[in-house]
Amino acid sequence: MNKAQAMKKEQDNWTELYHKTIKKLEVMIDVQRQVREMMKIAREANTTITEMESNILKASINNQTINATNIAGVLEDL
Secondary structure (H helix, E strand, O other): OHHHHHHHHHHHHHHHHHHHHHHHHHHHHHHHHHHHHHHHHHHHHHHHHHHHHHHHHHHHHHHHHHHHHHHHHHHHHO
């Protein structure tokens, strides 16, 4: 009877270890998903920042052109 109880206890220990391992694997998978989602968001943010940078540069060039035109117009008027 003691041998049967010992075997049952060992089996329970292995079962508990198995379930703990499965839970840890599930947590690792969730973390991987979160990291993948964060990388996706970072890529999208990077794209948006690049587009904003391009628009600011275009606006700056347009502003410089307008300023140069205005200065040339003032000089002609003088």
